[in-house]
Amino acid sequence: MRLTTRLPWLPLGAIVVVAMDTSLPGSDLLGKKVIVHRKEDRPLLEGILIKEVSGKEITIEFLGAHITLPWERVARVELARPPREEVLERLTSCRTADDWLILARWCDRAENSLPEERDRCLAEASRLDSERAAPEGAVKQAQDGPATSKPVRRRGRNGMPPEWPPFRSRILTGPNELTISNPSNRAAVVGLRIDGKGVDVQVPARGRKTVKIQSNTYEVFIHFRDDPDAVYQGDSISLNGTIAILQLRAGQGNYALRRI
DSSP: OEEEEOOTTSOTTOOEEEEOOOSOSOGGGTTSEEEEEESTTOOOEEEEEEEEETTTEEEEEETTEEEEEEGGGEEEEEEOOOHHHHHHHHHHTOOSHHHHHHHHHHHHSTTTOOHHHHHHHHHHHHHHHHHHHHHHHHHHHHHHOTTTOOOOOOOOGGGOOTTSOOOSEEOOOOSEEEEEEEOSSSOEEEEEEETTEEEEEEEOTTEEEEEEEOSEEEEEEEEETTSTTOOEEEEEEEESSOEEEEEOOTTOSSSOEEEO
């Protein structure tokens, strides 16, 4: 951008041309994670800088979407800290299970890609949920009295029964579509497992969910929310470039369930 002005101490007719740099502070920010400070007290944006039109606009990738901002609305752009440095600070501020779950989702974002830290956050959230559930159960047991009280069962990950199988990492997405249909009045959780990997699918009552996964043979586990202590296992399913439908219905459905 060029501005032309006349200074009062110069002879009449003299002009001075002033060049103002309105580009980003260095093209080396392209392709890197940045923090965009916007004017008018707008919230900060954090994402990957993917494009700059000098003096006009910038485009960042934020949560999978491309956002273009006119340069006149941007106060400054600075390089963000590497995710591994930032997560160390975030870890110290986590206090509740919800804090750990929020941080786990942040670690799982494509631009951060911190699978080990994500798994640690999920484990901490599960531990806090378990510790929180035990006192509540103990209070209810005391209120019910010794004649009707039952032992408090320790809950597993995300409040699931202890028989619910854990997994170390998530199953990769793939070309196979598995639709889980739940025509019953009971919400359910369906777990797919293979070689220490897994995914848990929340299926609402009278609803359905679809997941896309790699070709393979998966073990299937089911937990109905209205039966907090029961875990069922169905027949394993094999997917190979197919579209499959898994129907949940007590006593019916398209394959048998057995309690474990």
